Amino acid sequence: MEISLVDSHCHLDFDDFGTDMEAVLARAKESGVERMLTICTRVTKFDQVLAIAMAHDNIRCTVGIHPHEAENEPDVDVAKLVELSKHPKVVGIGEAGLDYFYDKSPRERQQQVFATHIEASRLSGLPIVVHSRDADEDTVRLLQDGAKKGGLTGVIHCFTSTQYLADAALEMGFYISLSGIVTFKSAGALRDVAKSIPLDRLLVETDSPYLAPIPMRGKRNEPSFVRHTATYIADFLGLSLPDLAQKTTANFDRLFAKAA
Known part of the structure; x- marks a missing residue:
């Protein structure tokens, strides 16, 4: 049976794909990955991200600043993000948030930039x-502050966190996206949380070029590999791959309605 998957989070503008983009996209199609969402991590690189989406009918993009880049990127206010998001190919705000593991930007600055993106999303x-x-x-505090004002939707991407974050996000109506990390032998705790995600709130992604799933571990990740992650998730949830593909694709279209 043919399947239709969406890679809900990849980084096609990264240099890792600079020499074989068309081959990467061809392999995605062969694997049943019909569409991709390429994610902006620096507003100063937004034009490159947008150009990739503009060049391919099956690719959409976002606009935003990754927490690693929060200190180095120029100030971008809510109005600017909203204006950039009006482009027909832009279907989401981000990737934005908080990373206290690497702390590549001061935490106060990360929070400020995240709050700006939350308001732009609303x-x-x-x-x-x-x-x-x-x-x-x-993360929960800032998202709840935004949600109280109304009109906030979103996804916790590449989820690797606790049941607390999962429950809080789901309560706010958010979706949760699983990457190849869920296939790793060390990810037992993540799989326990994953089993609690309602099927109508689940997305799949690669976060490529990073985090290739088993059995592709150690290779450059690419959108076609989302099929491996989806196959693994379907198996541990007791679903067929076509069923999981149908559900996660429908979820993507519901959340990213502008992409549908």
């Missing part, structure tokens, strides 16, 4: 793509 009506690592409490 006002634009587009979902926010959230990065959160070792920052559950502050």
Whole structure:
């Protein structure tokens, strides 16, 4: 049976794909990955991200600043993010959030930039793509502050956190996306949390070029590999791959309605 998957989070503008982009996209199609969302991590690189989406009918993009880049990127206010998000190819805000594991930007600056993106998400009506690592409490606090104002939707991408963050995100109506990490032998705790995610809130992603799933571990990750992750998730949830593909694709279209 043919399947249709969406890689809900990849980074096609990264140099890792600079020499074989068309081959990467061809392999994605052969694997049943019909569409991709390429994620912006630096507003100063947004034009390159947008150009990739513009060049391919099956690719959409986001606009935003990754927490690693929060200190180095120029100030971008809510109005600017909202204006950039009006482009037809832009379907989400982010990737934005908090990373207290690497702490590549001061935490106060990360929080400031994250709050700006949350407000831009609310006002634009587009979902926010959230990065959160070792920052559950502050992530929940800032998202709840935004949610109280109304109109906030989004996804916790590449989820590796606690049941606390999962439950809080789901209570706010957010979705949760699983990457190849869920296939790793060391990810037992993550799989326990994953089993609690309602099927109508689940997305799949690669986060490529990083985090290739088993059995591709150690290789450059690419959108076609999301099939391996989806196959693994389907197996441990007791679903067929076509069923999981149908559900996660429908979820993607519900959350990223502008991409549908």
